[in-house]
Amino acid sequence: MQYSKLKTLFIYKYLEAFSDDDNPVSTTELIEMLREKGIKAERKSVYSDIKALNDIGCDIMTVRSPKGGFCMSTRKFEPPEIRLLIDAVSSAGFITPNKTKALIEKLESLISSNQAKTLRSQVYCGGENKCDNEEIYYVIDRLDEAIKSKKQVKFIYKRRNIDKEQKKSYTTRVFTVSPYALIWKDDHYYLVCNNAKYDNLINLRLDRMKQIEILNKPQRRVSEVSEYKVFNSADYSAKMFNMFSGKTDRVTLLCSLEIREEIMDRFGTKIPLKAYDEGHFETTFDAAVSDGLVSWIMQYGSDIKVMEPDYLAEMVIEKAEKILSVY
Numbered sequence: 472m473q474y475s476k477l478k479t480l481f482i483y484k485y486l487e488a489f490s491d492d493d494n495p496v497s498t499t500e501l502i503e504m505l506r507e508k509g510i511k512a513e514r515k516s517v518y519s520d521i522k523a524l525n526d527i528g529c530d531i532m533t534v535r536s537p538k539g540g541f542c543m544s545t546r547k548f549e550p551p552e553i554r555l556l557i558d559a560v561s562s563a564g565f566i567t568p569n570k571t572k573a574l575i576e577k578l579e580s581l582i583s584s585n586q587a588k589t590l591r592s593q594v595y596c597g598g599e600n601k602c603d604n605e606e607i608y609y610v611i612d613r614l615d616e617a618i619k620s621k622k623q624v625k626f627i628y629k630r631r632n633i634d635k636e637q638k639k640s641y642t643t644r645v646f647t648v649s650p651y652a653l654i655w656k657d658d659h660y661y662l663v664c665n666n667a668k669y670d671n672l673i674n675l676r677l678d679r680m681k682q683i684e685i686l687n688k689p690q691r692r693v694s695e696v697s698e699y700k701v702f703n704s705a706d707y708s709a710k711m712f713n714m715f716s717g718k719t720d721r722v723t724l725l726c727s728l729e730i731r732e733e734i735m736d737r738f739g740t741k742i743p744l745k746a747y748d749e750g751h752f753e754t755t756f757d758a759a760v761s762d763g764l765v766s767w768i769m770q771y772g773s774d775i776k777v778m779e780p781d782y783l784a785e786m787v788i789e790k791a792e793k794i795l796s797v798y
Contacts, residue, residue, distance in 0.1 A: 478505060478510050478512060478516075478520060479520040479523055479524065481504065481505060481508055481510070482501055482504075482505070482517065482520050482521070482524070483524055483529065485501065485504050486531060486541060486542065486543050487543055487546075487583075488580075488583065488584055489583055489584055489585070490540070490541065490542035490543050490583055491542055491543065491582070491583040491585060491586050492532075492542055492544070493585070494542070494583065494585045495534040495538055495539070495540030495541055495542040496540045496541055496542065497538065497539060497540040498514050498517050498518075498539075498540065498541075500540070501517050501541075502514070502517060505517075521533075521541055529543075530543065530544040530545040531543060531544065532544040543583070546581065546582060547581065548581045548582065549582075550582055550586045550589075550590060553578050553579070553581060553582055553586075553587075553590060554590055556578050557575050557578055557579075557590065560574050560575055560578070561575070562658060563655075563658060563660075564601060564602060564658050564659055564678065565602055565604075565607055565659055565660040565676070565677055565678040566601065566602070566607065567601055567602055567603060567604065567605055567607060568601050569605065570605070570607065570608065571601065579591070602678035604678045604679070604680070604681065606680075606681060606682075606683075607677060607678060609683070610626075610677050610680050610681075610683050611653065611660070611677065613683045613684075613685060614650055614653060614662055614677070614683065615653065616685060617650050617685045617690075618650050618651065618652065618653070620685070621689055621690045622685050622686060622687065622688065622689065622690060623647060623648065623649050623650075623685075623686045623688040623689070623690055624647070624648060624650055624664075624683055624684065624685055624686060625645065625646065625647045625683070625684045625686055626645070626646055626680045626681060626682060626683040626684065627643050627644070627645055627646075627680070627681040627682050628643065628644050628645075628646050628675060628679050628680060628681075629641045629642070629643050629679050629680075629681060630642050630643075630644075630679060643681075646666065646675065647666075647667065647686070648662075648664035648665060648666050648667075648673075648675075649664055649665045649667070649690035649691040649693075649696075650662055650663075650664045650690065651663050651664060651665070651672070651690070651693050651702045652702055652704045652707070653677070654674075654704055654707070654708050654714075656708055656711070656714055657713065657714065659676055659677075659678070659714070660676065660677040660678065661674045661675065661676055661677065661714055662674070662675045662676075662677060662680075663702070663704075663707065665690075665691055665693075665696045667691065669696075670695065670696050671696055671697070671716065672693075672696055672697050672707075672716055673716055674711070674714045674715075674716055698719060709738070710757055710758050710759045711759055711763065712758065712759065712761065712763035712764040712766070712767045713763035713766060713767065714763065715759065715761035715762055715763025715764070716759055716761060717759040717760045717761030717763075717764070718759065718760055719757055719758065719759050719760075720757070720758070720760050720780055720783070721755065721756075721757055721779065721780070722755065722756055722757070722758045722760070722764075722777070722779065722780070722783060723753060723754070723755045723777075723778040723779040724753065724754055724755075724768070724775050724776065724777060724778060725747060725751055725752075725753055725775070725776040725777075725778050726751060726752055726753070726754060726771075726774060726775050726776075727750060727751055727771075727773075727774035727775075728750055728751065728752060729774060730771055730774045730775070731744060731752065733771075734754060738754075738756055742754055742756060743755060753778065760780070760782075760783050760786075762786075762790075764783070765783070765786050765787055765790050766790075768787055769787060769790060769791065
């Protein structure tokens with residue numbers, strides 16, 4: 472049979488798909504699998520194939536008991552690593568339900584079928600927060616290409632309407648922007664870019680983009696619209712709250728000791744925490760002063776007080792008064 476030349480490869484693929492430390496594959500099972508492929512094999516030849524695979528670097532272990540056989544001892548990814556990746560894909564709102572399912576199946580193929588089956592029973596894949604934009608992979612690819620080539624892009628940006636009849640409709644707007652970076656934050660994927668009408672940076676969600684087109688126009692220099700000579704994604708992301716853009720300023724907060732863990736979770740363990748009194752500490756950081764920052768501060772109620780700048784404190788007071796007026 473012509474498949475006989477592929478015998479060693481068939482054995483490798485079968486072990487990769489079905490074996491693990493707890494589920495070795497027996498020599499009899501391998502011979503039966505090969506027979507179904509039209510290949511006649513004896514035990515001695517299977518042992519020779521296993522040895523050849525180990526000789527070229529495959530880590531195939533021989534299991535003596537309780538069930539004798541062979542298994543892939545090491546893989547590129549272990550089940551806990553695949554679990555983390557599946558959880559990330561499942562929770563990512565910018566990936567559609569169909570693409571989520573397909574991507575999870577690809578991740579599961581990196582471990583044995585038995586391991587995948589166990590993970591499947593443990594992972595919850597909710598679709599309530601998923602977008603319906605099936606162009607999302609294409610959008611990511613085109614934006615990445617435009618950023619690398621430093622070209623402007625044009626696309627349709629779609630947002631949901633609110634109406635009394637509860638009809639599902641959308642408002643669309645055409646954007647032409649200079650793209651600088653893609654940032655995944657707060658379970659959404661954003662394009663950091665500049666609209667030529669303004670001298671600032673804006674953040675637009677990728678799941679709302681359609682019909683993206685790369686233009687033969689160079690992007691504006693990021694130094695013309697921001698504090699950066701070369702855009703710094705990590706620095707920019709750290710200063711954004713709920714991805715609201717705004718003027719960067721030095722912010723000092725007086726915080727209750729009860730929220731020190733939350734502060735370190737948000738800013739990292741290197742954030743300065745200066746003792747103020749027995750129940751409070753001060754912390755200082757650079758941030759984009761915006762409605763996003765105000766909302767973030769207000770979620771902690773009386774556990775945070777704005778010390779500087781004064782205009783940020785006024786923004787918090789104004790927001791609190793507006794909320795109070797509703798009630």
